[in-house]
Structure formats: C-alpha cells, structure tokens
C-alpha cells in the first residue's frame with residue numbers, strides 16, 4: 001500500500017486531486033494483487049486504466065504549466081521527466097508480457113509507477129507548484145524560476161525520495177538479474193540446438209553418401225541379362 005502524505009500536496013487542486021486518484025487506483029490494485037480477487041483480464045484492464053490515467057495526468061500538468069507561462073527551462077526539464085516515464089511504462093508493457101503472470105506484471109508496474117510518482121512529486125511537481133504560486137503573486141516566470149531553484153528540501157522529504165529511489169533501484173536490479181537468468185537459459189538452449197543441428201547434418205551426409213553409393217552400383221540393364 002502507498003500512503004498519501006501531506007508532503008505530496010502541491011496546493012494546486014487539479015494536480016492534488018489527480019495525484020490522490022492515482023494513489024487510490026494503485027492501492028486498489030495492490031489489494032487485488034494481494035488477495036487474488038481479480039481475474040487476469042480484470043487485472044490487465046485495471047493496469048490499462050492506471051497507465052491511461054497517469055498519461056492523462058502528465059498531459060494535464062503540462063497544460064497547466066503552459067497556461068501559467070512557467071519558465072521554459074523548467075518546463076523543458078519537467079516534460080523530459082514525463083517523457084522518460086512514458087517511455088519506461090510502454091517498455092514495461094512490452095517486455096513483461098512474455099513469461100510474467102498478470103499478477104507479477106501488475107505488481108511490477110504498480111511499484112514502478114508509485115515510486116516514480118513519489119520521487120517526481122517531491123522533486124519536481126512541488127517545485128512547479130511553488131513557481132506557479134510565485135507567478136500568481138506577481139513575479140515574472142524568470143523571477144519565479146530563480147527564486148525557487150536553489151531551495152533546500154527538508155530531511156523528511158529527502159528520506160522519502162531516497163526510499164523511492166532505493167525501491168526503483170532494487171526492482172531494476174531484480175529485473176536485470178531475471179533477464180540475465182533468462183539469457184543464460186537461452187544460451188544453453190541455443191547450444192543444444194546447435195549440437196542437434198550438427199548431428200542432423202552428419203546423419204544427412206551419411207544418408208547422401210549411402211544413396212550415391214547405391215546409385216553408382218545400380219545397373220538397370222543388368223536386370224535384362
């Protein structure tokens with residue numbers, strides 16, 4: 001379960017509502033994953049909804065930044081983070097389909113989205129919210145950018161971000177180990193196949209040689225002698 005904290009609040013109604021909805025969707029999925037209360041098809045559909053809602057949320061955040069005329073340096077970096085997330089989520093959907101059960105796949109995607117989101121809210125969305133607040137109070141986007149860019153994070157926020165990064169890192173390490181294991185298995189299968197091919201080639205060669213020998217010994221006219 002992923003606990004909502006007031007540390008995540010940006011004080012932007014749309015953003016906070018969507019972030020809370022994302023937590024809600026992820027926690028409902030966690031319960032179903034733990035209790036096994038959804039069929040594979042239902043789990044897949046719940047994941048698709050979560051991914052779709054995440055994408056909609058990121059798009060809405062970008063529109064909000066554009067409407068607020070936030071400094072382009074920040075907008076570009078923020079959008080790059082969103083694009084990196086979208087890329088990873090799509091790759092997740094492609095790669096975890098092969099061997100993973102729907103439950104494993106759901107678990108991995110939920111964990112990735114949750115820890116990415118926690119890190120992103122604390123490290124980037126809150127900075128966005130502060131800049132938007134500064135712009136609303138009369139600063140230019142450039143002044144807002146300069147004002148908030150060097151602000152220090154409190155120790156609780158830093159710890160929450162570190163926890164999120166550690167979880168992302170551990171999951172990525174496990175995924176890497178699984179891939180390595182699968183690669184080794186494929187290497188062994190490939191080697192066995194190569195050996196069978198060599199064996200088959202030599203059998204074909206033997207049969208061919210025997211056939212040629214038979215044909216060279218065969219004299220059709222001998223039959224009529």
Ligand SMILES: [Fe+2]
Nearest residue numbers: 061120124125
């Ligand atoms: Fe964001």
